[in-house]
Amino acid sequence: MKNTSMINAEKIWLSSPHMSGQEMKYIDEAFKNNHVFPLGPNVSSLEQDIMRYTGSKACTCLMSGTSAIHLALILLNVGAGDEVFCSSFTFSASANPIVYQGATPVFIDSEPSTWNMSPVLLEKALLNRKLAGKKPKAIILVHLYGMPARLDEIMEIAHRYEVPVIEDAAESLGSCFNGQATGTFGEMGIYSFNGNKIITTSGGGALISPHAEYCQKALFLATQARDAAPHYQHSHIGYNYRMSNICAGIGRGQMEVLEQRVAKRRENYAFYRESLAGIEGIDFHTAPDERFFSNHWLTAITINPEITAGVDNLTIYHALNEFNIETRPLWKPMHLQPVFEKYPAFIDGTSDKLFATGLCLPSSSNISDAERLRVANAIKQIIHRS
Numbered sequence: 001m002k003n004t005s006m007i008n009a010e011k012i013w014l015s016s017p018h019m020s021g022q023e024m025k026y027i028d029e030a031f032k033n034n035h036v037f038p039l040g041p042n043v044s045s046l047e048q049d050i051m052r053y054t055g056s057k058a059c060t061c062l063m064s065g066t067s068a069i070h071l072a073l074i075l076l077n078v079g080a081g082d083e084v085f086c087s088s089f090t091f092s093a094s095a096n097p098i099v100y101q102g103a104t105p106v107f108i109d110s111e112p113s114t115w116n117m118s119p120v121l122l123e124k125a126l127l128n129r130k131l132a133g134k135k136p137k138a139i140i141l142v143h144l145y146g147m148p149a150r151l152d153e154i155m156e157i158a159h160r161y162e163v164p165v166i167e168d169a170a171e172s173l174g175s176c177f178n179g180q181a182t183g184t185f186g187e188m189g190i191y192s193f194n195g196n197k198i199i200t201t202s203g204g205g206a207l208i209s210p211h212a213e214y215c216q217k218a219l220f221l222a223t224q225a226r227d228a229a230p231h232y233q234h235s236h237i238g239y240n241y242r243m244s245n246i247c248a249g250i251g252r253g254q255m256e257v258l259e260q261r262v263a264k265r266r267e268n269y270a271f272y273r274e275s276l277a278g279i280e281g282i283d284f285h286t287a288p289d290e291r292f293f294s295n296h297w298l299t300a301i302t303i304n305p306e307i308t309a310g311v312d313n314l315t316i317y318h319a320l321n322e323f324n325i326e327t328r329p330l331w332k333p334m335h336l337q338p339v340f341e342k343y344p345a346f347i348d349g350t351s352d353k354l355f356a357t358g359l360c361l362p363s364s365s366n367i368s369d370a371e372r373l374r375v376a377n378a379i380k381q382i383i384h385r386s
């Protein structure tokens with residue numbers, strides 16, 4: 001029997017934008033000064049804010065996380081015929097820029113605790129390529145749902161094989177490994193400020209690096225690669241990838257509350273864990289030990305239908321949808337995507353299984369206590385009625 005009051009209840013979103021109230025101040029300032037263009041004081045200030053927060057040495061704000069990955073690959077001279085290793089369990093934007101460059105993605109599966117790149121499979125793939133006389137140009141390492149990957153092991157292997165790491169920290173701004181911000185371990189790191197991320201500029205991204213030259217060069221390429229001359233002179237192919245000064249104004253207001261946003265997302269995770277603790281067959285995406293500090297951008301669970309009397313992730317997805325609650329299965333791994341399945345992959349079934357059983361729960365930082373409770377109660381009801 002359907003509970004109509006629940007169906008008519010207001011929509012609960014998976015991850016919605018959450019303004020601090022300070023954004024308009026920076027946008028007004030930009031309008032008053034006619035700074036309605038890319039490259040302006042809000043952009044420079046946002047870059048300073050990001051550097052201060054993450055401890056990174058250099059930062060260039062761009063129009064998306066995807067453009068940041070693209071520029072990172074260009075800066076590492078990735079081109080036709082090259083291979084780039086990439087986490088298979090991710091959003092397609094991690095891998096698309098490899099193909100923009102005419103290079104070949106090689107997908108590496110996850111390990112079951114962090115759900116991120118398996119150090120064992122990474123080493124296996126590197127050894128395999130080494131024996132074939134081939135070395136990947138880069139490794140794109142993703143920190144999914146905010147959970148840091150096994151950075152100690154991955155970075156050690158990458159150093160040993162001398163392959164640069166680009167950290168796709170699009171989902172993990174505010175996450176740390178051993179007290180150090182994700183995104184700051186590799187040659188370069190990227191963040192995303194898309195509307196669904198932990199903070200947003202409505203659309204935007206950033207490239208960070210311990211090497212200032214990378215960020216300077218990214219700025220040059222992102223602004224049409226103009227050589228120093230009074231006329232328009234070009235000796236490189238350029239891009240129009242710079243963040244606008246208006247979007248950066250939103251970002252400045254958002255950075256002021258990033259710490260609170262991380263705390264709230266983590267609290268959402270703790271709430272769901274506690275409320276669903278009694279339900280057999282539900283497992284949470286869990287930090288392996290205290291070195292892993294996740295922002296828990298999205299609270300992700302897996303459901304074992306053998307224990308829940310046949311209720312699986314999609315049953316819950318559809319049933320919650322009836323209750324006007326938005327959830328989402330976990331990312332479909334890249335090696336299973338029609339557009340990527342032809343590429344090489346080192347796979348052991350871990351992400352296949354996660355995709356088959358996982359679900360992301362509503363995790364917005366502006367979700368109310370009542371809404372969270374509605375989600376938890378609905379899940380209990382769906383599992384218990386079976």
Ligand SMILES: *Cc1c(COP(=O)(O)O)cnc(C)c1O
Pocket residue numbers: 063064065066067090091093094142168170171191192193194203204205
């Ligand atoms: C969102 C996201 C991106 C892309 O960021 P955009 O700013 O949307 O271009 C890349 N990788 C991952 C893992 C993401 O979640």
